[in-house]
Amino acid sequence: MNGMYLAYRCPLCGSEECGNDANAGWDVVTQSSVLLGAFDNEWCNACGDVRLEEFTITDPVRIAVIDQQRARLVVEGAAHDLLAAARDALAALCDQSTARRKGYDVLAHDRLLAAIALAEGRSAP
Structure with missing residues (x-):
């Protein structure tokens, strides 16, 4: 497939083990949690709360x-x-x-x- 491949990482340690807070709900059809919404608070597993940086996978x-x-x-x-x-x-x-x-x-x-x-x-x- 063509296009850009974007990801996020911690600007302090470079880890991609990061994310942002979100709200999930239960889907009875798939019997799994589904994303209902994402929030602005971003974090790194190693560094805590940080503003993540977007980068292109090459x-x-x-x-x-x-x-x-x-x-x-x-x-x-x-x-x-x-x-x-x-x-x-x-x-x-x-x-x-x-x-x-x-x-x-x-x-x-x-x-x-x-x-x-x-x-x-x-x-x-």
């Missing part, structure tokens, strides 16, 4: 790891569409004559290509 190895993690999130986000498209394609394969007659084969084909494009981070063909 290390190609670290950028590659970030890109891999982003790609995985894209695929995970597309999983529902991929599964639905695969079900449509399977149904069209199981009853090919009806699928062709009703145009379901073309629909399943197009939906599968669109879902694959989404999972690959591209726009649908």
